Amino acid sequence: MFTEAKALRSARPRLLPRLVTALDALATPHGIDRYLEWVDPTWSTRDVRARVIEVRRQAAGSVTMTLVPNGGWTGFEAGQYTRLSVEIDGVHQTRCYSMASSAHRDDSFELTVKVHAGGLVSSYLYAEAHRGMVVGLSRAEGEFVLPAVRPEGLVLISGGSGITPVLSMLRTLCDEDHRGSVAFIHYSPHEAEMPYRAELARLSDEHPNVRVLRAFTEEPGRGELNGLFCDAHLGAADPAWRIAETYVCGPGPLMHALRARFDREDLGKRLHTEAFTPGLPASESGPGPCGAVRFERSGIEINADGRTLLELAEAAGLKPAHGCRMGICHTCTRRIHRGTVRDARTGMTRTVVDADLQLCVHVPGGDVSLDL
């Protein structure tokens, strides 16, 4: 697996920035990326993309993908997430997923996606993820990370699909041969829905300082915690939990119960949380809609409402050329005369003058006028 990942990563083009700029200018309006993609769809001078090299459905209702990112990926810290983009029925969709792997193994990394009721992207990935699939990514983001100096005592708690960032922390600590005590508790409705069961058991067996507890609402077995969180679970995981640092990612009720428990003992500073929420679509992942978009050539104006420039153009009755709708093919690239735009893949907002941008992955962040 790692041999294949390294081979794929070493095959990416390493072009000098000035050369890229010059070639980009020559390749206007599509840019050099359009031509690189003909060689390999993961190649890009600007975008982070990844190829899926393995797919596992290790637990009921979830899919685990191993991805090899291109050279735009700059690694991650355990606990961070990426904004993954796919095209579904011709529409660019973006959701946030936490890396599940050790941060020390970033030639490839895992994302485990649990299907949510009505979850468009999670259902799509569960059904369609396959070896060779190419997805868009953002660089790693998020503040839910371990301190550089690892605490002596750690309690890692997850519920449902919140397992991925805390598993990444556990795998990272094991790779570092961390010697402090680490207690890991995972809450799940039942065993069949819990991913990484075998690996958690192995980590616990191989590392005497690691203790793994599982809590199932339905039919808990011998040695497993019963049901939902209760005060006794912390003591069962680590009698010294009050002087440990606790990291938790899970659904609202679990987070609230833990917050109340820690606040009762004035230990709030020792609790670090990441709320589990299904990823937001691009139109909901940034600042609220604002500004007016003017399509100069058509003489049409429309108010921004959180949709991408491509979606707004179509809503205004225009038919701009497009392909992937996910920032890969560059077919939708158009000249922006002036305006403020947010890149839906990275969340970064910038003001541009006479710039060529992909309409499908840019959202107005203020007034925008463009050549359409």
Ligand code: FES
């Ligand atoms: S980059 Fe392919 S449609 Fe926008």
